[in-house]
Amino acid sequence: MIENFLAGSATLFGDPFTIGIFIFGVLGGMLFGAIPGVSMLTLAAILLPFTADLSPAQGVMLFAVIYCTGTYGGAITAILFNIPGAPENAPTAFDGYPMTQKGMAGKAVGAAVLCSAIGGVASALVMMSATEPLAQWAIMNIGPPEIFALVFFGLAVASSVGGRTIWKGWLSVLLGLLIATIGQDPVGGINRFNFGYSDLAAGIAFVPAILGFFAVSEIFIQAEKNVSGKYSAPKFNVDFPSFLELWAHKIAVVRSIFVGFFCGILPGIGATLAAFMGYGEAVRWSKNKSEFGTGKLEGVISSETANNAATGAAMIPLLALGLPGGALTAMMVAVFQMHDLEPGPLVFYNSPELIWIVFAAMFYANLSILFVGLIETKTILYLLKIPFQFLAPMILMLASIGAYISRGLVLDVIVMFIAGIIGFLLRRSGYSIPGIVLGLILGKIGEQNFAQGMQMVHYDLGTYFSRPICTILIVAGVLTLLKSLHSAFFQKSKAT
Amino acid sequence: MKFNFKKQFSTFALVTGFAATASMSMAGECRVAEASMDKPGGFPDRALTMIVPYGPGGGSGQVAAAMAEAVTGLTGVNINRDHKPGGSGTVGMTAYMAAPADGYNVLEHIDDASSAHALDSSRPNPAEDLIPLVVSQVTFSQIYIRSNETRYTDWPSFVKWVQAQNGKATIANVSKEGSMERVIMKFITEASDMQIQQISFDKGAPRYGALLGGQVDALFEQPGDVRKFLDAGNFKPILTVFNERPGVFSDVPTHKEMGMDFEPLLRFRGFYVHKDAPSDRVDWLKWAFQRAYCEDSYQAFNDSKFMNVIDSYRDTAGAIDMINAAIVQYRDVYKEMGLDVK
Numbered sequence: 001m002i003e004n005f006l007a008g009s010a011t012l013f014g015d016p017f018t019i020g021i022f023i024f025g026v027l028g029g030m031l032f033g034a035i036p037g038v039s040m041l042t043l044a045a046i047l048l049p050f051t052a053d054l055s056p057a058q059g060v061m062l063f064a065v066i067y068c069t070g071t072y073g074g075a076i077t078a079i080l081f082n083i084p085g086a087p088e089n090a091p092t093a094f095d096g097y098p099m100t101q102k103g104m105a106g107k108a109v110g111a112a113v114l115c116s117a118i119g120g121v122a123s124a125l126v127m128m129s130a131t132e133p134l135a136q137w138a139i140m141n142i143g144p145p146e147i148f149a150l151v152f153f154g155l156a157v158a159s160s161v162g163g164r165t166i167w168k169g170w171l172s173v174l175l176g177l178l179i180a181t182i183g184q185d186p187v188g189g190i191n192r193f194n195f196g197y198s199d200l201a202a203g204i205a206f207v208p209a210i211l212g213f214f215a216v217s218e219i220f221i222q223a224e225k226n227v228s229g230k231y232s233a234p235k236f237n238v239d240f241p242s243f244l245e246l247w248a249h250k251i252a253v254v255r256s257i258f259v260g261f262f263c264g265i266l267p268g269i270g271a272t273l274a275a276f277m278g279y280g281e282a283v284r285w286s287k288n289k290s291e292f293g294t295g296k297l298e299g300v301i302s303s304e305t306a307n308n309a310a311t312g313a314a315m316i317p318l319l320a321l322g323l324p325g326g327a328l329t330a331m332m333v334a335v336f337q338m339h340d341l342e343p344g345p346l347v348f349y350n351s352p353e354l355i356w357i358v359f360a361a362m363f364y365a366n367l368s369i370l371f372v373g374l375i376e377t378k379t380i381l382y383l384l385k386i387p388f389q390f391l392a393p394m395i396l397m398l399a400s401i402g403a404y405i406s407r408g409l410v411l412d413v414i415v416m417f418i419a420g421i422i423g424f425l426l427r428r429s430g431y432s433i434p435g436i437v438l439g440l441i442l443g444k445i446g447e448q449n450f451a452q453g454m455q456m457v458h459y460d461l462g463t464y465f466s467r468p469i470c471t472i473l474i475v476a477g478v479l480t481l482l483k484s485l486h487s488a489f490f491q492k493s494k495a496t
Numbered sequence: 497m498k499f500n501f502k503k504q505f506s507t508f509a510l511v512t513g514f515a516a517t518a519s520m521s522m523a524g525e526c527r528v529a530e531a532s533m534d535k536p537g538g539f540p541d542r543a544l545t546m547i548v549p550y551g552p553g554g555g556s557g558q559v560a561a562a563m564a565e566a567v568t569g570l571t572g573v574n575i576n577r578d579h580k581p582g583g584s585g586t587v588g589m590t591a592y593m594a595a596p597a598d599g600y601n602v603l604e605h606i607d608d609a610s611s612a613h614a615l616d617s618s619r620p621n622p623a624e625d626l627i628p629l630v631v632s633q634v635t636f637s638q639i640y641i642r643s644n645e646t647r648y649t650d651w652p653s654f655v656k657w658v659q660a661q662n663g664k665a666t667i668a669n670v671s672k673e674g675s676m677e678r679v680i681m682k683f684i685t686e687a688s689d690m691q692i693q694q695i696s697f698d699k700g701a702p703r704y705g706a707l708l709g710g711q712v713d714a715l716f717e718q719p720g721d722v723r724k725f726l727d728a729g730n731f732k733p734i735l736t737v738f739n740e741r742p743g744v745f746s747d748v749p750t751h752k753e754m755g756m757d758f759e760p761l762l763r764f765r766g767f768y769v770h771k772d773a774p775s776d777r778v779d780w781l782k783w784a785f786q787r788a789y790c791e792d793s794y795q796a797f798n799d800s801k802f803m804n805v806i807d808s809y810r811d812t813a814g815a816i817d818m819i820n821a822a823i824v825q826y827r828d829v830y831k832e833m834g835l836d837v838k
Binding site for chain 2: 187188189331407409455
């Protein structure tokens with residue numbers, strides 16, 4: 001493995017043009033990942049035709065690098081302005097933005113940079129050492145019932161995040177699940193709650209919903225404070241987290257690497273579920289669950305480690321089996337095909353040099369996050385010095401463009417503002433915005449896999465429990481729910 | 497309720513299946529003589545926009561990219577692809593119908609547009625509300641099993657095994673209501689007197705992964721979409737849903753050979769322009785897209801997708817015939833299936 005890695009590194013850095021492509025991918029992924037709506041997918045779609053003029057290794061490598069750095073890029077705006085660049089950065093905003101408000105933006109961004117790099121590098125190392133056996137294991141053991149059980153397990157802790165009480169947390173999650181049912185049902189294609197609007201047949205898109213619930217509602221809240229004279233600008237601070245602060249969260253980092261890697265290896269799942277699951281597990285194992293959503297460093301660490309840990313893992317089913325884990329890896333298939341190649345088992349035998357250049361590039365791309373990210377952070381934090389009167393319209397404009405550009409639908413801008421108003425009202429009443437977003441994103445994934453799973457087990461729910469991984473996850477989820485209910489009643493009885 | 501298969505699809509067979517079979521030798525051949533055409537009034541003097549109602553990585557996204565590249569290579573006119581996925585193509589179609597009918601906006605769509613209109617006539621009719629520029633991919637479906645499967649190895653043993661499972665056997669496909677996949681599976685199961693649970697996966701990767709990993713027993717798909725698994729020896733076709741054995745699958749029996757007397761429904765992908773677009777611009781677009789089909793880059797793409805196994809080409813008239821026939825026959829089938837045909 002080391003010989004192959006060194007050979008891949010030598011090829012990568014032995015040609016100035018290839019180095020140029022690598023640097024372009026690193027910077028382009030970070031930039032496009034940071035702008036809401038204009039994601040790394042946008043960049044990849046623009047670049048796709050041009051990869052025909054590159055060598056196969058250069059083309060695939062470019063997309064792999066964009067995938068790594070683009071996944072990280074959205075964390076910065078999530079932390080500084082409550083605008084996640086992409087759905088996989090949404091959990092980062094749960095605690096990242098409150099940290100900014102507390103004058104801890106430097107710590108949050110620094111942790112995001114470091115943990116994205118750690119998660120990505122760890123994932124790349126595992127990818128290099130065990131791609132084929134891991135892909136085979138995942139494909140043999142994880143089907144729709146297991147993915148549904150995983151989502152159920154993840155949702156079971158969602159009530160703890162951000163709500164004033166557990167009951168309000170649960171109502172928030174249920175609202176998210178309800179919103180997730182809008183549009184065609186994922187198996188039969190039957191329209192639900194679209195009220196005759198064909199654009200709603202696809203459901204509520206993640207990007208405008210996230211922008212509305214996070215960014216727009218925040219603008220409204222800050223505007224209200226401004227009008228009532230209670231507004232105070234975020235304290236400017238560029239202090240990065242100390243080594244001891246980060247070391248204190250070593251378990252959270254390791255846990256998120258495992259969680260992110262596991263989610264990333266599942267075909268069709270990818271980094272978004274990884275980020276939410278990583279965050280959820282941090283909450284589950286914390287002794288101070290109520291602190292999550294209020295500006296806890298561990299929240300940022302868990303989310304950003306997990307989503308980048310999913311990037312290397314998502315390459316495993318793609319390269320070993322030809323199964324893309326998400327939209328960007330699906331576009332990588334097109335890059336392969338433009339060069340008369342097909343990802344899958346044969347590519348390891350037919351084009352080993354290509355595989356190892358890609359592996360090496362992903363390793364170095366994740367390391368680049370650390371260096372470029374730290375430099376970027378020292379400069380981008382100065383945006384916080386812009387007065388609210390100027391910053392708010394800029395954020396609203398950026399969010400509106402982001403909501404529109406992702407699908408080119410005015411409906412998405414309307415959805416964003418409606419979500420912003422609902423988010424504003426619910427936040428004032430102590431409901432949880434993270435809970436709603438968790439319900440929305442995990443609800444869509446969960447419902448689809450539940451319906452497919454039910455078809456597979458012939459609508460006999462009991463058969464779910466004949467599958468060991470499924471059983472473990474469902475039982476653990478139920479226990480978490482019971483514990484949560486117990487806490488809720490205990491809180492109530494203590495209060496009375 | 498049993499279908500009267502012989503009654504079904506007579507027109508559709510004539511227009512699609514038989515036509516495709518009869519012209520298998522013409523697959524990939526160029527049928528547009530003019531190598532160039534003057535731009536009418538300077539049109540187009542800027543890039544075209546192609547609305548694609550599916551994501552960039554799937555079959556539609558790939559054919560849209562290949563055709564856009566071929567048209568640009570031929571004419572020098574750039575094409576911006578605008579992906580609007582969701583609602584089984586509904587979102588993209590709605591957006592397209594709302595776009596200016598000036599010839600600068602074109603649409604990629606698949607046979608789902610025809611079946612959607614057949615189920616609900618308020619949805620756009622691709623043969624009347626749109627003008628087909630070219631249909632550039634026509635393909636058939638097959639049923640696949642894992643190559644290392646030991647419980648069954650061919651279609652007869654598969655049917656026998658499924659019948660013994662009492663409805664517990666599973667097959668992965670895209671079985672949304674009224675889809676081509678669901679209709680064909682209904683024909684197959686009734687003609688074979690077997691019950692099989694269809695598991696609907698709307699994305700390719702989980703669908704293929706389900707068969708690779710043994711989560712399902714078989715897969716319903718078109719050969720171009722699983723070519724890499726065929727080349728790698730992971731999957732093996734055991735039934736071709738087409739009237740004749742295509743050359744590259746000469747060892748795979750057709751449904752008719754296995755005693756199923758229905759005419760196959762085909763998957764087709766094409767490019768359209770709004771019916772109200774200026775006629776001289778439409779003529780130029782027809783030439784550009786039909787001639788681009790002949791470009792080496794597009795032919796190489798179709799070859800890589802098994803799309804030249806049968807004749808994939810339909811000009812405007814041929815496409816209209818195929819769409820009209822498909823709509824009539826889908827509507828008849830839906831009524832017999834008891835669906836709410838509007």
